[in-house]
Amino acid sequence: MGSEKLQTYRRKRDFSKTPEPAGTVSETGNRFVVHKHSASSDHYDLRLELDGVLKSWAVPKGPSLNPADKRLAAATEDHPLDYIDFEGVIPEGEYGGGPMIVWDTGVWAPMGDPHADLEKGSFKFRLAGEKLNGGWMLTRLKGKPEDKGRDNWLLFKERDPAMDTEIDILTARPESVKTGRRIEELVAAPAPAKRNKPVPGKLPNAVKGPMPDKIDLQLASPAAALPKDADWLHEIKFDGYRTLAFIEDGKTRLITRGGLDWTRRYGDLPGAFAALDCKQAIIDGEIVVLDEKGISRFGKLQDALSEGAGNKLVFYAFDLLYLDGWDLRASPLNKRKALLTQLLAGHINARSALHYSDHMEGDGSALYSRASDMGLEGIVSKRANGPYQGGRSSSWVKVKALQTGDFIIAGYTDSEDAGGIGALGMAEWVDGELQYRGKVGTGFDVPTIAR
């Protein structure tokens, strides 16, 4: 029912060649998206969910927060709802060929009857997105013969607190709100074939077999002090929801520690796994929300979930338990983590939803004192060559950081090396690429941390 609405959309595309969705028409909602699209010319596509499809306008110069800027908006064919998440590269030679990112997304509301307003060509609505907010106006231009039947409108911002006559939002916030990538990065990304595809069967003790549908999580035992032996590695302890990501044929389920499927509660986050080069995988990690210093805060996670702000969520991956036909739980932890970095390589950067939880090997005391200064929750130490064992064991231990309020703040204000925080939280990143360097994770500059 209603699929005739997508006839024009489908006629223009060859779905055997483009990664765009063929689309279905389903229940109505109130989401919106603004795609940034580099096709034959660069433009932005405003799409509003209405009557089970996305009403679409191509805006060559993009939206402006300045009410004085009236931007041409050419109505284009209705797009399917599934398109709201679409980010990727439409192949050259196909309709609209070129890269496209989710530049902004959120919810919208009409200020009047949207059908009547669209009909009469004077359409006011509100947006609640990450970049675009408040009242907006679309007004239809009178047709001229040279328009050849094109349906042209003007898009502009209403005067309200969400307007801004100073900032050019297009240059201030060029990135995808879905993945943090800029549109140039989609084009510049090396072909996946060039990367070293992870080979799970080469790991010691890897066991060939079907993907388990349940995993008994390994838990850390509390300890008073960090283990001193050299064969331990040390990770930041996150303050969020421990979560297993089950990836299967492009779909990801996010399962709580208690075995509940919370995939739907996490907004866009499950989609972040879709680009990984695997058919099946189980990744152990923690879902968190980071504060402005890059530190995970449970309160912020709860706020984000209750507000439905799914695009603030980050998944810190710290273990790989299964990959493409191989159960890796009997393999040594450091080998599993090395394979995990390979799987994630190229799919994460400082603003992406996926992160890798790097570690230090050997003496973790510098990391521990730094964690205390920064007000992190603590450290999890793990036997570097240990298998993954369900339940609480002594091969993973958690050590709480020392915390006193004043001291934490002093630890911060002191430092030019606020980068040091980044180093702990997210500095696995060099120029947008994950770089694994063996003993000490990239960014863990030991002399700096020890200072």
Ligand code: MN
């Ligand atoms: Mn377009």
